[in-house]
Amino acid sequence: LVPKISVNADGSLGAPNGVTVGSIEHKMGLKASATCVMNYDNAKGFLVGEPDRGLVCMFTMMNYERLAIGLQGLGNAQAAYQMASDYAKERLQGVAAEGSPTGAVSDPIIVHGDVRRMLLTIRAMTEAGRALSVFTGKQLDLAKYASDEVKAKAARYVGLLTPVSKAFLTDRGLDATIMGQQVFGGHGYIRETGIEQFVRDTRIAQIYEGTNGIQAIDFLGRKITHDNVATLTEFVAEVNASLAELSQVNPAHKATVGQVFAELLVTANYINDNKKTQPALVNACAVDFLDAFGYALYGYFWLLMADKASNHEDKTFAAQKQYLADFYMDKLLSKSQYHLSQVNQGDKSIMAMPAEMF
Ligand SMILES: Cc1cc2nc3c(=O)[nH]c(=O)nc-3n(C[C@H](O)[C@H](O)[C@H](O)COP(=O)(O)OP(=O)(O)OC[C@H]3O[C@@H](n4cnc5c(N)ncnc54)[C@H](O)[C@@H]3O)c2cc1C
Structure with a gap:
């Protein structure tokens, strides 16, 4: 714990501690979350809890955070799918390879094999990602509420699946948002469509709470x-x-x-x-x-x-x-x-x- 102002032995306020906010961080995405740079210059900090138990304490939070960040990747992938599939049914470009089903001079891009490949990939990965999340959530419940034997096994599975949930859901989440952006073609690179924000916001999920590596x-x-x-x-x-x-x-x-x-x-x-x-x-x-x-x-x-x-x-x-x-x-x-x-x-x-x- 690093106080902003030092406290004297008699409880009165002393000199400012050597800790300052440097600036708001200028991030690639997550712009609405105003994280900041903290500078510590000979600052005095106080240990909370037992010596050498900090990492263990942090992992209590970190394990849940890893699962939550996995869901961040999954949620962004789902949002990208919804936007991209709506767009693919509206955007007229080219004619279906086997001839326009409506006889039109141009068809919605959903008729094209490559667009379908992208949408099917996002959707297949996202729905399986939901299954992974529900499966892991179930193991968490069992690890807490089941009989002792089931509890121990579920705890082992939660341990096994936590890094997978974090890394696989966020790596594939970024893949999905980029594929969703690709479905928009040039419009995907333009801010107004909104899809590029999902690409930027998902990128951090591969990095924080421990990189996916x-x-x-x-x-x-x-x-x-x-x-x-x-x-x-x-x-x-x-x-x-x-x-x-x-x-x-x-x-x-x-x-x-x-x-x-x-x-x-x-x-x-x-x-x-x-x-x-x-x-x-x-x-x-x-x-x-x-x-x-x-x-x-x-x-x-x-x-x-x-x-x-x-x-x-x-x-x-x-x-x-x-x-x-x-x-x-x-x-x-x-x-x-x-x-x-x-x-x-x-x-x-x-x-x-x-x-x-x-
Ligand atoms: C927007 C944002 C918000 C954040 N919020 C918080 C927060 O609230 N609280 C907090 O504590 N932290 C926070 N972080 C920090 C974040 O958790 C770390 O940036 C992240 O865990 C990566 O650590 P690092 O930056 O030190 O990278 P490094 O450890 O320097 O890693 C650099 C590269 O080397 C690789 N690497 C490093 N060590 C090894 C190794 N042993 N074997 C193989 N590869 C390795 C990494 O995978 C990575 O590719 C935040 C970061 C960002 C960007």
Whole structure:
């Protein structure tokens, strides 16, 4: 605690402490949040609480903040989708490849394959992101209110999923806002449309509350390898048991998701076995490993959602989920295998070039 004015032994006010506000920070986004530069010049501060317990205290806040920041990325992605899909249904440009469905000289851009690709990607990632958030929220509830055995397991899952929620939701959140901006074409770069604000405001979410690189190192270096892959193995076993119960989804899709998780486990064990002899392995491969896990997890969530939605009384809702699940399986799940292939390439080419050559 750093007081603005020092307090004398008798309780009266003394000299000003060496702490001043330098200026408002001139940030890329989040302009309505007036954060400021603080200058400390020989300022006197007072320890609150026990010595050496500060980081532990901070993590009480930080773990919830990490989940909340993940939701910031997810919320911005959803807003970008809503704006972009509205725009794509209004903006007339070009004619559909197979001929205008209405015989018009120009069609709304929603008819174009590339625009549909962008919108489907944002939506498939955003809806799976919501599933991740609800799943993690459920584990938080279980970790607090369930029986002791369930509580302990849920706490392990919260630990495992917290860095993933923070990093994957915000990295993909920025991807989504940029894709949403792209749907607007040149208008997306113009302030009046409003979409560029989502790009600026989402960027910080990858940085604060621990950069996403640090989240990934926490995920691979602590949550996965500190217990010799035990929690991840337990989690994947549950995913497999849950997949086996799904009756309304394509069996080939179930097999593919199961295979991706099996490959993830092989790689996690490889890293665990080699982390001592190759000390840079975790740090250099963590982001790719987290992304591989995130895309695999979303594959699982899409099958869960498609299965549950298949008998939904709202047929449009059921059909939307099926279209999106099929799109995810066809076009996005393979990103998991791509990122895993990057991890499997190891750290050699990353660590080889001497620092002075950068
Ligand atoms: C708008 C804004 C608001 C903020 N609000 C708060 C706040 O309210 N309270 C607060 O305490 N903080 C706040 N922060 C600080 C924020 O949490 C940090 O900026 C953030 O955690 C990154 O730390 P750093 O800036 O020191 O980056 P650095 O640690 O210098 O990182 C620089 C780069 O190096 C990488 N890196 C660093 N160490 C390693 C490593 N060991 N292995 C691999 N890569 C590494 C990072 O991932 C990053 O890419 C705020 C920051 C901003 C911009």
